[in-house]
Amino acid sequence: MTRQTTMLNAYVPGAGHLSPEDRALADRRAAALGPAYRLFYETPVHLVRGEGVHLFDPEGNAYLDTYNNVASVGHCHPRVVEALARQAATLATHTRYLHDGILAYAERLLALFPPDLSHVMFTCTGSEANDLALRIARAATGGTGVIVTDNAYHGVTLATAEMSMSIGPAVAPGPTVFPIPAPSPQNYPDGVASGFARAVTQACDRMEAQGIRPALLIVDTIFSSDGVFPDPEGFLAPAATAIRARGGLFLADEVQPGFGRTGTQFWGFQRHGVIPDMVSMGKPMGNGYPVAGLVMRPETIAEFGTKARYFNTFGGNAVAAAVGLAVLDVIRDEGLRQNAASTGKAFADGLRALAERHEALGETRAAGLFLGQTILTDGKPDPARTSRLVNALRENRILISSTGPRGDSLKIRPPLPFGSAHVDQFLTTLDKVLKAG
Amino acid sequence: MTRQTTMLNAYVPGAGHLSPEDRALADRRAAALGPAYRLFYETPVHLVRGEGVHLFDPEGNAYLDTYNNVASVGHCHPRVVEALARQAATLATHTRYLHDGILAYAERLLALFPPDLSHVMFTCTGSEANDLALRIARAATGGTGVIVTDNAYHGVTLATAEMSMSIGPAVAPGPTVFPIPAPSPQNYPDGVASGFARAVTQACDRMEAQGIRPALLIVDTIFSSDGVFPDPEGFLAPAATAIRARGGLFLADEVQPGFGRTGTQFWGFQRHGVIPDMVSMGKPMGNGYPVAGLVMRPETIAEFGTKARYFNTFGGNAVAAAVGLAVLDVIRDEGLRQNAASTGKAFADGLRALAERHEALGETRAAGLFLGQTILTDGKPDPARTSRLVNALRENRILISSTGPRGDSLKIRPPLPFGSAHVDQFLTTLDKVLKAG
Numbered sequence: 001m002t003r004q005t006t007m008l009n010a011y012v013p014g015a016g017h018l019s020p021e022d023r024a025l026a027d028r029r030a031a032a033l034g035p036a037y038r039l040f041y042e043t044p045v046h047l048v049r050g051e052g053v054h055l056f057d058p059e060g061n062a063y064l065d066t067y068n069n070v071a072s073v074g075h076c077h078p079r080v081v082e083a084l085a086r087q088a089a090t091l092a093t094h095t096r097y098l099h100d101g102i103l104a105y106a107e108r109l110l111a112l113f114p115p116d117l118s119h120v121m122f123t124c125t126g127s128e129a130n131d132l133a134l135r136i137a138r139a140a141t142g143g144t145g146v147i148v149t150d151n152a153y154h155g156v157t158l159a160t161a162e163m164s165m166s167i168g169p170a171v172a173p174g175p176t177v178f179p180i181p182a183p184s185p186q187n188y189p190d191g192v193a194s195g196f197a198r199a200v201t202q203a204c205d206r207m208e209a210q211g212i213r214p215a216l217l218i219v220d221t222i223f224s225s226d227g228v229f230p231d232p233e234g235f236l237a238p239a240a241t242a243i244r245a246r247g248g249l250f251l252a253d254e255v256q257p258g259f260g261r262t263g264t265q266f267w268g269f270q271r272h273g274v275i276p277d278m279v280s281m282g283k284p285m286g287n288g289y290p291v292a293g294l295v296m297r298p299e300t301i302a303e304f305g306t307k308a309r310y311f312n313t314f315g316g317n318a319v320a321a322a323v324g325l326a327v328l329d330v331i332r333d334e335g336l337r338q339n340a341a342s343t344g345k346a347f348a349d350g351l352r353a354l355a356e357r358h359e360a361l362g363e364t365r366a367a368g369l370f371l372g373q374t375i376l377t378d379g380k381p382d383p384a385r386t387s388r389l390v391n392a393l394r395e396n397r398i399l400i401s402s403t404g405p406r407g408d409s410l411k412i413r414p415p416l417p418f419g420s421a422h423v424d425q426f427l428t429t430l431d432k433v434l435k436a437g
Numbered sequence: 438m439t440r441q442t443t444m445l446n447a448y449v450p451g452a453g454h455l456s457p458e459d460r461a462l463a464d465r466r467a468a469a470l471g472p473a474y475r476l477f478y479e480t481p482v483h484l485v486r487g488e489g490v491h492l493f494d495p496e497g498n499a500y501l502d503t504y505n506n507v508a509s510v511g512h513c514h515p516r517v518v519e520a521l522a523r524q525a526a527t528l529a530t531h532t533r534y535l536h537d538g539i540l541a542y543a544e545r546l547l548a549l550f551p552p553d554l555s556h557v558m559f560t561c562t563g564s565e566a567n568d569l570a571l572r573i574a575r576a577a578t579g580g581t582g583v584i585v586t587d588n589a590y591h592g593v594t595l596a597t598a599e600m601s602m603s604i605g606p607a608v609a610p611g612p613t614v615f616p617i618p619a620p621s622p623q624n625y626p627d628g629v630a631s632g633f634a635r636a637v638t639q640a641c642d643r644m645e646a647q648g649i650r651p652a653l654l655i656v657d658t659i660f661s662s663d664g665v666f667p668d669p670e671g672f673l674a675p676a677a678t679a680i681r682a683r684g685g686l687f688l689a690d691e692v693q694p695g696f697g698r699t700g701t702q703f704w705g706f707q708r709h710g711v712i713p714d715m716v717s718m719g720k721p722m723g724n725g726y727p728v729a730g731l732v733m734r735p736e737t738i739a740e741f742g743t744k745a746r747y748f749n750t751f752g753g754n755a756v757a758a759a760v761g762l763a764v765l766d767v768i769r770d771e772g773l774r775q776n777a778a779s780t781g782k783a784f785a786d787g788l789r790a791l792a793e794r795h796e797a798l799g800e801t802r803a804a805g806l807f808l809g810q811t812i813l814t815d816g817k818p819d820p821a822r823t824s825r826l827v828n829a830l831r832e833n834r835i836l837i838s839s840t841g842p843r844g845d846s847l848k849i850r851p852p853l854p855f856g857s858a859h860v861d862q863f864l865t866t867l868d869k870v871l872k873a874g
Contacts, residue, residue: 007746025536025540028540028544029535031555032540032543032544032547032555032556033532033540033543033557033753034556034558034733035738035739035742035743036738036741036742036747037532037746037747038533038748039533039534040533044534044535045534045535046534046535047534047535047536048527048536049527049528050527050528050529055528055530055534070530070750070751071530075528076525076526076527076528076529078526080525084522084525085518085521088517088518088521088725089515090485090486090487091485091487091492091513092487092512092724092725092726093484093487093505093507093508093512093725095470096475096476096477097481097482097483098459098466098482098483099462099485100462103462103465103466106469107465119470120469120470120471124561124751125561125562125749125751125752127565127749128562128564128565128594131594134595135595135598156565156569156748156749157568157596158572158596159594161572161745167746168746170744282750283750287529288525288529288530288756289525289529289751290561290754290757298471301471301472305471305472305473306472307607308473308604309444309447309474309605310473311593312564313507313562313563313720314507314727315562316470317725319725
């Protein structure tokens with residue numbers, strides 16, 4: 001497999017058809033932010049406002065957002081903004097004083113999990129949550145070995161970047177990190193469930209041969225950066241059994257699939273009939289406010305908790321709790337999980353129907369409003385064509401990106417209030433763009 | 438030196454004189470948040486509202502805040518809350534689209550630094566900023582060795598916790614982390630400046646003897662967790678020269694002293710006449726909103742930036758930028774740095790005057806509104822008496838904590854609008870508490 005050497009869908013500085021105003025912004029970015037930042041698209045998008053499933057440029061043009069899973073209940077949702085503003089004006093301090101807010105939120109959140117997962121800790125980012133999970137797993141197991149998929153993304157701290165092969169070859173896997181092939185039928189032709197579990201066992205064999213004890217199997221339960229692999233439901237359960245048989249823990253990274261996006265269930269791991277030892281959460285948790293967290297079994301945190309306290313200055317502060325609670329209220333009151341299920345099914349059905357008329361459209365993989373769509377040329381996955389399609393859609397004011405180790409699939413994960421009219425707009429535009437070549 | 442084995446000023450579950458309501462909150466915390474969380478004080482404080490330099494309990498009692506440096510421009514400052522609410526209602530998306538907000542903020546922030554420090558990257562927490570700095574230092578130097586002070590605190594990610602000896606013995610220094618004694622006159626009786634620089638050189642010798650190349654000297658420029666060591670001004674410059682002579686970089690951790698707190702200058706490193714290679718920022722940057730960052734020389738980020746892109750989902754988002762800009766506006770418009778200088782001087786003078794009447798008050802160390810006050814019994818530093826004093830002040834509705842490897846000093850760092858009346862209230866209460874024994 002050829003691995004990407006640069007970021008998917010990244011702007012090449014100096015290229016594109018930028019307006020003088022946008023060119024000035026790009027130049028100011030290079031001057032002030034330096035070389036590690038990237039913009040999206042051949043021609044970057046300049047945004048000034050967001051509302052529902054739309055983002056707007058300075059001229060007031062609306063872009064249909066089929067990419068941003070952070071503003072999951074809709075951009076700038078008024079109930080979330082109101083909760084944010086009210087709590088920020090009242091009290092914004094940390095977790096070393098007694099306050100009802102963090103407890104009200106923690107209890108509401110934990111009620112969404114199986115009873116075994118009864119403790120929650122709060123951080124600001126998914127990176128911090130996965131990084132903390134690694135510390136806890138080391139304390140709980142006495143091991144250090146970590147198994148990830150081979151185009152995984154789990155964060156940007158030093159420890160989690162070394163567990164994130166999708167960042168590219170400049171960041172090598174850590175010495176205790178063992179990547180295994182993602183759970184696709186191509187990688188495991190004899191069956192994903194048994195094959196993926198066998199890969200976990202073989203990775204344990206390899207690490208133990210090097211004197212490294214297994215600590216953790218960590219997977220994004222929708223495998224977003226690997227290319228989106230939701231099916232068959234249940235395939236993760238044998239892998240969880242396999243890591244536990246070797247003394248390691250199973251962590252479900254729900255930063256991408258969590259909070260109702262996969263439709264039939266609130267969390268991605270629930271589609272697989274398995275109860276993880278830890279669950280990390282992030283992006284949609286505060287609809288844009290920096291809040292993330294880690295849910296765990298009491299026995300998992302016991303060793304770490306008695307020896308090494310944890311304090312995160314902003315994590316679980318009163319504002320984060322108020323915002324998180326408002327997000328849960330909106331998901332429930334607006335039926336967003338149910339909408340993800342029904343609209344997601346219509347979306348996948350629509351893509352499959354369109355595929356009958358366009359040879360470029362290969363496999364559609366979907367769970368709720370998380371979809372991966374392979375793009376083909378002459379029956380073979382085509383990263384260059386995928387990239388052209390992403391940019392053509394952007395020129396038609398639909399925001400999207402690509403995924404997979406070679407970038408040969410569209411990654412579709414809109415804000416959850418996405419409706420059937422938005423699906424129609426997407427499919428009509430995709431049809432037009434494909435017809436144009 | 439006896440190192441603390443538990444957290445300074447931590448509540449012991451089950452102890453204290455909690456009301457039934459507060460006891461219920463503490464029990465709910467234990468049930469939902471697990472064993473790694475800690476509360477402050479023998480009797481924890483229950484807070485529901487903040488305003489200026491005060492925090493309030495459910496009965497409306499006001500607590501004078503001499504501890505919380507996060508709400509640096511005052512709890513729930515209306516201009517900051519207004520900027521937060523307005524931007525959150527308008528656009529809250531990330532750094533891969535063009536937006537003026539992040540640039541307006543980046544440019545305002547960079548204007549507060551020497552011109553050599555011309556790039557900024559944004560994260561959500563100081564932990565993430567220091568963690569990123571380590572990744573950048575490794576790329577820039579080719580080394581991995583890190584020098585820290587022996588009761589340092591630099592964060593809670595796996596990599597930064599291993600650089601944070603103050604967390605306690607449960608978290609061992611990383612294999613490439615080399616602690617040196619903090620820059621106190623007691624540790625370096627022949628002169629702090631030369632002694633601290635020599636300790637850096639000797640740490641480089643030790644790491645190179647183990648085949649580890651120096652990457653980074655990282656210090657909190659006020660040495661908050663080490664016990665607060667601001668003087669003599671300039672003592673850090675030879676240490677920076679020493680690490681650079683061995684191929685390493687010098688990072689000023691301004692998470693605690695930055696944003697005007699030290700009074701005469703905006704950043705702690707400026708008191709030492711040295712220009713760092715990188716500067717990390719956090720806590721007060723968003724007055725409670727999770728925003729942090731890292732400023733650096735272009736040559737420092739060049740290697741990392743060309744190979745390994747960096748993306749932080751929430752870092753530098755449009756809301757973070759608007760909040761950060763409002764904080765800078767308030768510091769400027771309300772003259773908070775100047776107030777830190779004048780009120781801080783009055784505070785230190787008042788403590789030294791009070792020390793003439795109380796043998797318990799030893800050395801006062803201060804720069805602006807960052808003060809360390811050693812507590813003595815029979816002329817010797819007394820951690821137990823310090824702890825009793827912290828709790829007695831809390832009973833008198835003054836919030837404070839302790840610092841230093843043994844916890845023998847009061848740590849005083851109030852919100853910056855602290856005025857002379859608040860200093861008087863503190864000194865009067867301290868006098869009363871000391872008289873009571």
